[in-house]
Amino acid sequence: MTEKTTVTSHPTTTQAPPYPTAAALPTQQAPKNIRFDFNEGCRVHLPLLEETEGTWRVELTDLDTGNVLFAQAGLNQALVRSSKRWYVRFGITVWQDVTSEDGKTTSIQVFSHAYDSKDKQVLIVFPIGTLGDTLAWMPYAARFAEVRQSQVTCAMSELLIPLFQDAYPHINFVTHDDVRAQKLTEQAYATYYLGLFFDDAACNWQPSDFRLVGLHKTAAYILGVAPEEEPAKISFPDEGRPIEEPYVCIAAQASSQCKYWNNPTGWDEVIKWLKTQGYRVVCIDQKTVHGTGIVWNHIPYGAEDQTGSRPLTERARWLKHAAFFIGLGSGLSWLAWSAGTPVVMIAGFSHPITEFETPFRIINWHTCNSCWNDPKERFDHHDFLWCPRHANTPRQFECTRLITAQQVIRAVKTIIYKR
16 A cells, blocks of 8 residues: 555644635535545545444545555544645445354445546536636646546636636636635535645656646646646637837846846846847836845836736737747746747746746856756745845856846847747
8 A cells, every 4th residue: 555544533724824725524425425536635434333344345446557556444424535735536335344243244345436526516616816827727727627537627816817717718718716705615525636746756736746747747646647738728808919119028027036136237148239220128027126124126117107006917918929039947938928928037046947938038057057956955935135046146147137138139130030
């Protein structure tokens, strides 16, 4: 047996974390008042038996590999729960073992079920507050709905739902609050949680560490679908070009300093060159200034200011009509890719497998790079100046500081000449 399945005498409840959690009891009814589902793993609730009725014996299997994951006898009024929360085509078998007065035990199979989410309610929970991650994972949620023929509900930020709602009409989009208000967890046959599980050494929430397979493809492994990448489909009212002249969109802000283009003259050189080529350069970041303490990053000099907290559909419009986009390993690069815009991505802290494939990915292999993908270096979301290998040394942030404007301009020339 390979499954470290938990068994409790009764379902336990804890204070709800920021994401919707599974119902206290499994949602599916089986014979003999047994309940089961696949919400946060495979769950089987075994009711109380009188002493004369014997005890329960349960077995969980992986139907695709033939492995017996868990087997235990002598259970009574228990909740059996698998440790694996990602997609497994579980098989459940329950027997009732009754021992007679002469000591002879009779086993009666009372329930058997093979996972099949066709036409069933499946909830896929996205974290809120992340643009790039949600855009990266949405195609795999849609692929799950298609492959499994399930009735899929995706829970995510209300800011992102307008991008997807019309593009994926067969999927129900709700917020986390909607999940709770509509009690969707009490109706779901299965629930899967998408995220970057940094400290999941046992691989209970993801079958493979996301740092090894890529930020977007980790969703494919969690959901058990093919990992081939594709941009998310997005739908938005298109009012045509926002400006008549040829223009380029850029985004220079990020959530952590390691994601920035830390070359002190990089943006200045590139923007000046773009203007000599006849392009207007438009910055579509949310913030004109971002940072912490004594480190603050400003909108690049010479860029036109279209920053602000604007609808993502408007950002998508600007991107769709842009000649190309220059950005970082952050959310607006994923939005540009989804809008069908050529993306020049400047990134050194992450290995190229982390983000989507683009022929215009910029990285300097001569410097320290890819610390994000190193499992030994735990990313610290609270340290804005995180640089695990060279913090407080002259080499801090060299991964992007040593990416030159020449590298970026060379990639841009490739796009221009192709056009």
